[in-house]
Amino acid sequence: MAIFSIWIISRAGGLIYQHDYNLPKVEVEKTFSYPLDLVLKVYDEKVVVAFGQRDGIKVGHTVLSINGQPVEGRFCRDEADVKKDVLEFLNTESNYPMNIKFGRPKLSTNEKIMLAGMFHSLYAIASQLSPQLHSSGIQLLETDTFKLHAFQTLTGIKFVVVTDPKRTSEDLLLKRLYEIYADFALKNPFYSIDMPIR
Amino acid sequence: MSRQVARGVDTKKISSELFALTYGSIVAQLVNDYEEDDEINKQLDKMGYNIGIRIIEDFLARSGIGRCTDFRETADIISKVAFKMFLGITPVVTNWSSTGDEFSLLIENNPLTEFVELPDNHSQLNYSNIICGAMRGALEMVQLDVSVWFVQDQLKGDNITEIRLKFNKRLEDALPPGED
Numbered sequence: 001m002a003i004f005s006i007w008i009i010s011r012a013g014g015l016i017y018q019h020d021y022n023l024p025k026v027e028v029e030k031t032f033s034y035p036l037d038l039v040l041k042v043y044d045e046k047v048v049v050a051f052g053q054r055d056g057i058k059v060g061h062t063v064l065s066i067n068g069q070p071v072e073g074r075f076c077r078d079e080a081d082v083k084k085d086v087l088e089f090l091n092t093e094s095n096y097p098m099n100i101k102f103g104r105p106k107l108s109t110n111e112k113i114m115l116a117g118m119f120h121s122l123y124a125i126a127s128q129l130s131p132q133l134h135s136s137g138i139q140l141l142e143t144d145t146f147k148l149h150a151f152q153t154l155t156g157i158k159f160v161v162v163t164d165p166k167r168t169s170e171d172l173l174l175k176r177l178y179e180i181y182a183d184f185a186l187k188n189p190f191y192s193i194d195m196p197i198r
Numbered sequence: 199m200s201r202q203v204a205r206g207v208d209t210k211k212i213s214s215e216l217f218a219l220t221y222g223s224i225v226a227q228l229v230n231d232y233e234e235d236d237e238i239n240k241q242l243d244k245m246g247y248n249i250g251i252r253i254i255e256d257f258l259a260r261s262g263i264g265r266c267t268d269f270r271e272t273a274d275i276i277s278k279v280a281f282k283m284f285l286g287i288t289p290v291v292t293n294w295s296s297t298g299d300e301f302s303l304l305i306e307n308n309p310l311t312e313f314v315e316l317p318d319n320h321s322q323l324n325y326s327n328i329i330c331g332a333m334r335g336a337l338e339m340v341q342l343d344v345s346v347w348f349v350q351d352q353l354k355g356d357n358i359t360e361i362r363l364k365f366n367k368r369l370e371d372a373l374p375p376g377e378d
């Protein structure tokens with residue numbers, strides 16, 4: 001019955017508030033010996049699994065750390081703290097056995113801002129697609145791993161809640177969020193409207 | 199923060215005297231700072247506007263009211279719900295223009311002016327002008343461009359306080375998707 005995250009999007013499509021709650025952590029750590037039986041590739045400055053799903057390591061997972069050392073983008077550091085290309089490091093037999101942690105990386109702030117803007121547009125498109133006049137935009141977006149509930153106020157601010165797919169209606173929660181926003185953001189004299197809430 | 203503690207109880211009710219006195223001191227300060235009544239009126243309107251664009255969210259969140267489809271509905275909600283909620287009074291809606299785009303709010307007991315007498319040298323001062331600004335700001339946030347001004351004022355010797363609202367246009371380009 002979990003709520004994964006809450007987003008507030010301003011009337012212009014800017015992300016003004018975002019908070020993650022108990023997001024399920026997807027991380028798998030395993031010891032590997034040479035040669036590595038996973039196919040890895042560099043995608044979007046990250047090293048991701050391209051083929052060879054096994055033991056909970058799925059295609060699309062990113063290499064998060066090697067031997068406990070966090071991976072920075074496509075580079076990692078060896079014992080001597082020398083920066084190395086991850087793929088090169090993984091192809092060197094002398095480095096084995098090694099512990100590699102795979103998982104889904106968290107969204108960066110920039111990615112969140114981008115997604116919020118994109119949702120804003122999708123919402124507008126959805127209301128345009130309607131055969132009837134005056135259709136609201138997206139209120140509920142359902143997938144097999146989460147549900148997204150959205151509520152737009154008369155002034156154009158969007159409240160978005162991402163929850164477990166088992167949850168049905170979040171109307172009350174969204175209304176309550178609006179009240180909290182009205183109380184704690186807008187009644188703060190040092191908060192300027194449409195700016196991120198800190 | 200106190201509201202969170204006492205949820206369910208209406209803690210919004212504070213002494214109207216405290217409110218009136220606080221407002222009085224704002225006006226008194228403005229009278230000190232500016233020489234012209236017009237300038238004071240303008241400042242009060244600006245302050246009201248800034249209140250309005252914030253208070254509308256509070257109003258919508260708490261009242262759960264939907265979008266108005268005509269100006270008469272807007273007038274009803276302003277007088278019966280909004281004024282009731284924030285000032286504890288219910289002004290009378292009258293003097294509709296034949297085109298239905300102008301009306302007046304009649305206020306008999308303005309809580310802001312409880313202990314006020316206008317001095318002779320401030321005959322142009324609209325003491326409660328902040329209300330005009332607040333209404334203008336709040337309506338602008340729900341995409342209604344409205345002019346608001348004082349027609350009569352009890353402080354100036356009229357029998358009643360009358361605020362006039364004129365609907366100018368809908369702000370179409372500010373409409374959120376799905377509302378146009």
